[in-house]
Amino acid sequence: MSTTSLEAAPETLRTLPGDDVRQILWRFADRFDLQMIVQSTRAVARGPVARLVAEGGRNSHEWTDGKNKLFQAYDEGGITGVFLEPEFGGIVEGPKNLALALVAWELAWVDAGAATSSLASNLAYAPINERGTEEQKREYMQKQAPLQPGEKRKQFRGSFALTEPLPYVGVDTGTVGGKLRVAEWQEGKEPILQVDKRGRFITNMDVANFVTVAVDSDDERIKGSCMIIVEDTDPGTFDKGAPTLKLVHQLSSTRDPVLNLKVPASRIIGGYTIQDGLIVPNYSLSDVLEAVFRRTRVTVGIMTSAKLLSAIEPVIRYQRTRARGGASTPDTPKYDLGIQQKEDARHRLVDVWASGEAGASFGFEVARIIDAFDIVEKEKEKVLEEQGVKGARSQLRVMRKLTDEVLEYLDLKYSPEDKRDQARYQELENNTLIQYAVTEAIANVYTPAVKLWNTSQGAIMMREAVSLMGGYGITEDCPGFLCQKWFDAQLEATYEGPEAVQRRQMSVTMINPVFIALMKHWIKELRGIAARKPETGACNLATAMQLWLWVIDYLQVGKDADGGKLYTNQRQGVTFPLADALSWLLTSRQQILDVLELEEKGPNNPVVAEGLEGTVAFLTDLCHVQAARSSGEVGRICAELVFGYNRHPAWDAEGCKTCFNEDELDELESVIPGIGSVADSVSDVISKDGTHPVKAGPCARFDGLKTFTKYRIKLDGCLTGSRLAKDRASDALMHVMIPEALDYPQ
Amino acid sequence: MSTGFHIVVCAGIVPDPLQTLEPVSGPQGWALKNEMMLPACLDPWASHALFEAANLAKNVSDSKVWLVTLGPKAKVQQVMMTMAQKVPFELVALDGAANGFTDAAETAAALANAIEGIAGLDKSRLLLFGGWESASRGAGATLQIVGERLGITEQFQGVDQITIKDNGAMEILERVEGGSHQVSECSSAPAVLGWATGNLPEPPNNSQIGMQNMRLIMPALQKAPATKIGTADIAYKGIELPKQQRNTRIVKDVPVEEIAREIVDWLRG
Ligand SMILES: Cc1cc2nc3c(=O)[nH]c(=O)nc-3n(C[C@H](O)[C@H](O)[C@H](O)COP(=O)(O)OP(=O)(O)OC[C@H]3O[C@@H](n4cnc5c(N)ncnc54)[C@H](O)[C@@H]3O)c2cc1C
Numbered sequence A: 001m002s003t004t005s006l007e008a009a010p011e012t013l014r015t016l017p018g019d020d021v022r023q024i025l026w027r028f029a030d031r032f033d034l035q036m037i038v039q040s041t042r043a044v045a046r047g048p049v050a051r052l053v054a055e056g057g058r059n060s061h062e063w064t065d066g067k068n069k070l071f072q073a074y075d076e077g078g079i080t081g082v083f084l085e086p087e088f089g090g091i092v093e094g095p096k097n098l099a100l101a102l103v104a105w106e107l108a109w110v111d112a113g114a115a116t117s118s119l120a121s122n123l124a125y126a127p128i129n130e131r132g133t134e135e136q137k138r139e140y141m142q143k144q145a146p147l148q149p150g151e152k153r154k155q156f157r158g159s160f161a162l163t164e165p166l167p168y169v170g171v172d173t174g175t176v177g178g179k180l181r182v183a184e185w186q187e188g189k190e191p192i193l194q195v196d197k198r199g200r201f202i203t204n205m206d207v208a209n210f211v212t213v214a215v216d217s218d219d220e221r222i223k224g225s226c227m228i229i230v231e232d233t234d235p236g237t238f239d240k241g242a243p244t245l246k247l248v249h250q251l252s253s254t255r256d257p258v259l260n261l262k263v264p265a266s267r268i269i270g271g272y273t274i275q276d277g278l279i280v281p282n283y284s285l286s287d288v289l290e291a292v293f294r295r296t297r298v299t300v301g302i303m304t305s306a307k308l309l310s311a312i313e314p315v316i317r318y319q320r321t322r323a324r325g326g327a328s329t330p331d332t333p334k335y336d337l338g339i340q341q342k343e344d345a346r347h348r349l350v351d352v353w354a355s356g357e358a359g360a361s362f363g364f365e366v367a368r369i370i371d372a373f374d375i376v377e378k379e380k381e382k383v384l385e386e387q388g389v390k391g392a393r394s395q396l397r398v399m400r401k402l403t404d405e406v407l408e409y410l411d412l413k414y415s416p417e418d419k420r421d422q423a424r425y426q427e428l429e430n431n432t433l434i435q436y437a438v439t440e441a442i443a444n445v446y447t448p449a450v451k452l453w454n455t456s457q458g459a460i461m462m463r464e465a466v467s468l469m470g471g472y473g474i475t476e477d478c479p480g481f482l483c484q485k486w487f488d489a490q491l492e493a494t495y496e497g498p499e500a501v502q503r504r505q506m507s508v509t510m511i512n513p514v515f516i517a518l519m520k521h522w523i524k525e526l527r528g529i530a531a532r533k534p535e536t537g538a539c540n541l542a543t544a545m546q547l548w549l550w551v552i553d554y555l556q557v558g559k560d561a562d563g564g565k566l567y568t569n570q571r572q573g574v575t576f577p578l579a580d581a582l583s584w585l586l587t588s589r590q591q592i593l594d595v596l597e598l599e600e601k602g603p604n605n606p607v608v609a610e611g612l613e614g615t616v617a618f619l620t621d622l623c624h625v626q627a628a629r630s631s632g633e634v635g636r637i638c639a640e641l642v643f644g645y646n647r648h649p650a651w652d653a654e655g656c657k658t659c660f661n662e663d664e665l666d667e668l669e670s671v672i673p674g675i676g677s678v679a680d681s682v683s684d685v686i687s688k689d690g691t692h693p694v695k696a697g698p699c700a701r702f703d704g705l706k707t708f709t710k711y712r713i714k715l716d717g718c719l720t721g722s723r724l725a726k727d728r729a730s731d732a733l734m735h736v737m738i739p740e741a742l743d744y745p746q
Numbered sequence B: 001m002s003t004g005f006h007i008v009v010c011a012g013i014v015p016d017p018l019q020t021l022e023p024v025s026g027p028q029g030w031a032l033k034n035e036m037m038l039p040a041c042l043d044p045w046a047s048h049a050l051f052e053a054a055n056l057a058k059n060v061s062d063s064k065v066w067l068v069t070l071g072p073k074a075k076v077q078q079v080m081m082t083m084a085q086k087v088p089f090e091l092v093a094l095d096g097a098a099n100g101f102t103d104a105a106e107t108a109a110a111l112a113n114a115i116e117g118i119a120g121l122d123k124s125r126l127l128l129f130g131g132w133e134s135a136s137r138g139a140g141a142t143l144q145i146v147g148e149r150l151g152i153t154e155q156f157q158g159v160d161q162i163t164i165k166d167n168g169a170m171e172i173l174e175r176v177e178g179g180s181h182q183v184s185e186c187s188s189a190p191a192v193l194g195w196a197t198g199n200l201p202e203p204p205n206n207s208q209i210g211m212q213n214m215r216l217i218m219p220a221l222q223k224a225p226a227t228k229i230g231t232a233d234i235a236y237k238g239i240e241l242p243k244q245q246r247n248t249r250i251v252k253d254v255p256v257e258e259i260a261r262e263i264v265d266w267l268r269g
Helices: A019-025 A032-054 A065-076 A097-110 A112-131 A134-144 A285-310 A312-321 A333-341 A343-386 A392-401 A403-413 A422-429 A432-468 A470-474 A482-492 A499-509 A513-532 A538-557 A572-604 A612-644 A662-671 A675-682 A705-717 A722-735 B044-059 B073-083 B104-116 B142-149 B207-222 B256-268
Strands: A158-161 A179-184 A192-198 A210-217 A225-231 A236-243 A254-264 A272-275 A278-281 B006-010 B013-015 B023-026 B029-032 B040-042 B064-071 B090-095 B126-131 B155-164 B170-175 B181-186 B191-195
Touching: A019 A032, A019 A572, A019 B073, A032 A065, A032 A097, A032 B073, A032 B207, A065 A112, A097 A112, A097 A285, A097 A343, A112 A134, A112 A158, A112 A210, A112 A225, A112 A285, A112 A482, A158 A254, A192 A210, A192 A225, A210 A254, A210 A285, A225 A254, A225 A285, A285 A312, A285 A343, A285 A432, A285 A482, A312 A333, A312 A343, A312 A432, A333 A343, A333 A722, A343 A432, A343 A572, A343 A612, A343 A722, A392 A403, A392 A432, A403 A422, A403 A432, A403 A513, A422 A432, A432 A470, A432 A482, A432 A499, A432 A513, A432 A572, A470 A482, A499 A572, A513 A538, A513 A572, A538 A572, A538 A612, A538 A705, A572 A612, A612 A705, A612 A722, A662 A675, B006 B044, B006 B142, B013 B073, B040 B044, B040 B073, B044 B064, B044 B126, B044 B155, B044 B191, B064 B073, B064 B104, B073 B090, B073 B207, B090 B104, B090 B207, B104 B142, B126 B142, B142 B155, B142 B191, B155 B181, B170 B191
Parallel strands: A158 A210, A179 A210, B006 B064, B006 B126, B064 B090, B126 B191, B155 B191
Antiparallel strands: A179 A192, A192 A254, A210 A225, A236 A254, A272 A278, B013 B040, B023 B029, B155 B170, B170 B181
16 A cells, blocks of 8 residues: 655745844844834935946946935935934934944945945944043034934034054054144143044045044143044145045045144043143043944944845846746746756855854844943943942953852853842842943954954855856846945955954953853853754754863963964964854854744744744754854864864874884783774874884874864764755755845846 | 815735735635735835825825725834835724735725724815725725715826815816826815825935834734735636736836836837
8 A cells, every 4th residue: 555645845935034034033023213224224225325336336436426425315214313312313212233233234235335335424423422522422413413404504424534554553553643742732721732644545535524533642742542533624634535446335435534633622532631731531542442343343244244145036036047048948947946956056055145144143133232232331330430430440450350250140140040049140130240241241252253254254155146146246237236245345354453353352352251151151052952953053053162162271271382372362373263263153153043033933923923934944954054064164273273283293202102013912912802903093003013104193192182082073973964954945945935026226 | 173184095015016926825715925924015006195195284284194004914014114204194004914815895894994983083174095006906996985985975086186276175187098187176075086106206214204103103003903804705717917017127216217218218119
């Protein structure tokens, strides 16, 4: 008797995930202010921005009327006003990092130059927002607010000028060439300062009326460095400078300005005091930069991920329709699927998609963390002020003393509710300083990680997306502007600090004991997830985290073959790859957490509930694919670092110390029968005539090898099932419904 | 006595026009494949009606605009994230099925019922606006039936313009053949105006208007009554998509000059 399987085919992705799904994944389903911002920004991006790109408007670095007009679209579309406080016409109450991340996402979906253009004013304002005095904040917020109908005033736009002509500020911000001197200082009056700055590659100079400028004192009456505001109407030279002959982000303006202006000392960002006849800025340049980049680097990371996900629809359409026309007949696999019939083409698109999802999940998580940080940072300032703790150093001392309590808090937080001392947990949970310490520890790693991983891996995967379009991919006709997006990704990896800067920052922050403790808790958490949902690849990731933790411990105490320390600031060959490895882990983890959120919250929304099973199954498969990719990277990097700094043993007395001798084995054979046949799988065997196997030397041996190998083997075993997940995801690509045409011109 | 209009715009939601539309028959009757999951927009014909309504309300003091919609409320909510930013209005939402397969009479009955229930609506000042047809189905029946149920006998279809004259009468332009218009004069409300495209461009998004509208939209969505509009008891003899239309090039946001140029090129070619 024959049996027919009655099992229905498993549900899979039916349509490309829509707004409702994204709102749950990225946690803004209950924020209609943000949902409206998304829609308005999208209308501008897929309308005027896309039209300008399609018309070839970004084929040159010249500043044109068309590019200039986009600012009007940003103003009218409500994009310019996103950063504004409600009292100045904004619509977002409280922190705005997630809102700005969504703006970056929508604009970069079409063109990242447009995103840069719109966000550069936010970057210019960021020093004022983060460290400015209340008067400075109000003044420049008001000046930048888009004009209301009938309102007559000059609307300000800004530039942020840090980078300088060689040999000054670039990656390293310690060598500032921009100078600040006292121009006039009459008794009892406010000093007038001379700002002398040459900028290089400064965005928005074609439209800027104010510039926030990084300068260092060149006058014994001014102490140290600071940032200062200059305006185009200040007395002196405000020369926009020569345009940068750039090949990327062509919808934004970039120039090398020359600024030599007289401004009142009240323009020093954050104000100043006079101490013993010296002008002492309240915030040094590095104080300001730290606060600024913590926020603004997130949006840059988001841009590159947006581009990856924007590539999915055009690539599927290209692949599917590639073989239509000519002799191919409808309703045949060749006609319907085209290149999608080929496994590799689908697999590679799965990789692009998985990277995009991971980057997006992580990017928006970091934006949310920075939003939380904005709040807790202010609360911390209040608490410390109440306690009479003043100055950065004293604050640091107070915070350091709290480390044990922070670690205790984390232990309690990650313990089951019924097993922990609830009263103590609540006490620590309500302690602002502890909350600050945890959020800061995360933010200090996450911000550089998102900038680093999203842009550097994004650029690599964007190239992959372009290659899936064949020759078409590298033409102006390519739907979705994929080639331009690939090129542009390189700038995202560079400006606001290239990869080296992010790696350097991570190499310091990722060994913070609070962060390391969090990682340990996350490993347990991932194992718990894996127990419920093994198909996420969470177990694989947990093992990779375990390996990474072991290796970072090992390298912090370990030495190289010459006795040199391994984990030091100078040894970027050790610290930087570990930062890369960590970024893979963090992005993958967040991707999994977001899919769990969708699975939990999706059923509450009838639109999402329809087809949820398939959407979750597909996104889960992408998590697994990405987790496998991440753990592979971590395994490779860790193995290279752990083994790579040892000198390979040679066939000399020292190297052969751990080898077996054939004579010895003969003797042992009588005691342990069979040892001879397995000895060469455990160690190297030297034959009776002194010859040895033909290879570089005896295999490496060192303290810790056993543990490392144990983790590494486990990690490889944890890859089980990941390729099946990839196959499932790639099958889904053949069936997913896509629109008939892209919703922006090409 | 107040002289402003009470303008009620009936507007459904339809799948975004760029989506692949594939009719499928299921236990609930006919629908479009994955319709719930496809992004939606406010029916373009009705959107024009809404923009015209807002413009009229702006120009005639003491007027007010309501938007009455019947559709799955979670989808309507998504659409509101855009529409709420366009013009000021108050939403009246009914939570139920909306697609090209539902029965116009049933839909019209539900809408008329909802309009009757609007607190503070003065029917003597009522202008019932909507699309003269819908992007989900071009039958053009719903608005007429709503009007009839509300007892409004002055009905105009294919409207492109309304002008309020000094004496308060309405001059209405309805489309007829060959790009010409029929000009009518209607002395006063109530009246039904089924809009064609009107003359107004889509207003840019205004987040301030959006935030104001949202204060009433969210509660309206929350209390939207479940409204049963079925398709199961309707037998369709045949269903197919307009094939010709699907062969056209689909682009969004092309400037008017460019469209005009293409048409001229085509005529010359
Ligand atoms: C289109 C565009 C727009 C820009 N907009 C702005 C703007 O608005 N405002 C602004 O201030 N700047 C802006 N920049 C400048 C940008 O931020 C810098 O180019 C960037 O920070 C890198 O500096 P650099 O070009 O001097 O590179 P460099 O400092 O020369 O670095 C080059 C490379 O050298 C290596 N390297 C350098 N130092 C180290 C180190 N310590 N450790 C390890 N490796 C190192 C790294 O590989 C690095 O990628 C813009 C740039 C471009 C191209």
